[in-house]
Amino acid sequence: MEPPEPKDYIFAQEQRETATINRLFAFGGPALGRWFEQGLRWSMPYVWLGLRIPHERLLKGYNRPPNKFLGDVDVLGASLEASSPEEYQRYHAEAEELFVGAAPGRLEEAVINAMILEGKTKWPPDLSYIAATEVKAAYYSADADLKAAGNKDNGRGQARELCKMGFDRVALARFVVTEPVHVPGHHAWVVAGARSSEAMDEYLEEPKGIRVKDDDPYGTALISEGSVPGKLEHHAGSSTGKWLKNPPENPYKEQATDLRKVIEANLLEVMSKYPVPRSAPVLILACSDNKCGHLYVTGMYLDFMTGESPLPSCPNCGKPQR
Numbered sequence: 001m002e003p004p005e006p007k008d009y010i011f012a013q014e015q016r017e018t019a020t021i022n023r024l025f026a027f028g029g030p031a032l033g034r035w036f037e038q039g040l041r042w043s044m045p046y047v048w049l050g051l052r053i054p055h056e057r058l059l060k061g062y063n064r065p066p067n068k069f070l071g072d073v074d075v076l077g078a079s080l081e082a083s084s085p086e087e088y089q090r091y092h093a094e095a096e097e098l099f100v101g102a103a104p105g106r107l108e109e110a111v112i113n114a115m116i117l118e119g120k121t122k123w124p125p126d127l128s129y130i131a132a133t134e135v136k137a138a139y140y141s142a143d144a145d146l147k148a149a150g151n152k153d154n155g156r157g158q159a160r161e162l163c164k165m166g167f168d169r170v171a172l173a174r175f176v177v178t179e180p181v182h183v184p185g186h187h188a189w190v191v192a193g194a195r196s197s198e199a200m201d202e203y204l205e206e207p208k209g210i211r212v213k214d215d216d217p218y219g220t221a222l223i224s225e226g227s228v229p230g231k232l233e234h235h236a237g238s239s240t241g242k243w244l245k246n247p248p249e250n251p252y253k254e255q256a257t258d259l260r261k262v263i264e265a266n267l268l269e270v271m272s273k274y275p276v277p278r279s280a281p282v283l284i285l286a287c288s289d290n291k292c293g294h295l296y297v298t299g300m301y302l303d304f305m306t307g308e309s310p311l312p313s314c315p316n317c318g319k320p321q322r
């Protein structure tokens, strides 16, 4: 396999937010796990995630007020669960003796992997908890300049709108990806780590900065992905991040009960058409053709080199996903 070129990295993509979502989230997010487990209870990669789903498809059947809910939900989802607690216990008991002395968490991981592979995932999932994230993606250039961060309020309106759709928790995730640089005499990972920290510092500095208010109904995170030459972001790199505000329980959830019911019904309708998934993450994708308007469920089929397609096309009309 050819090593990736600079143009293959997220920073160089015209659709930088789409690339961030398609690579980092669809890939199951080893680099994201820490932040999203804590903030949204997403145990990556054992999650179902809807990627870039238009509001209007989630709210199908709901009489939308004009000029509202016209965007996309960048990422929504929840952790997968075992088919039943008893089944989990049975798998756990069977595997226990194989993992005597193993590092903490290894047994649980093996049990979850085995259960998913053998179709012992609860499907359709329980939709009583769903979290959503608005994704923004800036980048840090080779000459140490923060680009495309937008203003301090970037994404705040969209995150608030997600709260009004009735998700349990909402996050505004502002990413900064770095352009990989080669510094002779220095190890690539050390350089990536240092640049990732620099990018964060610059992002948080005035006058750029990120606005966060105590009474925000959503959480705000800044996540910096330091990339290394020779491997794309979802294979290698140095990830730093922090919650500038932890996601609270959504204070708008109760008043959005009607919308939330519609969202659950629409998701359930899509999910019910598909068999129990045998891999994770489970992805829900939206057809790029608004006339078709299809949502569909798929596993992860990323090209390991570029991280781009082939995410499977729409089974209804054959067009690619959004």
Ligand SMILES: [Zn+2]
Binding pocket: 287, 288, 289, 292, 293, 294, 314, 315, 316, 317, 318, 319
């Ligand atoms: Zn379609």
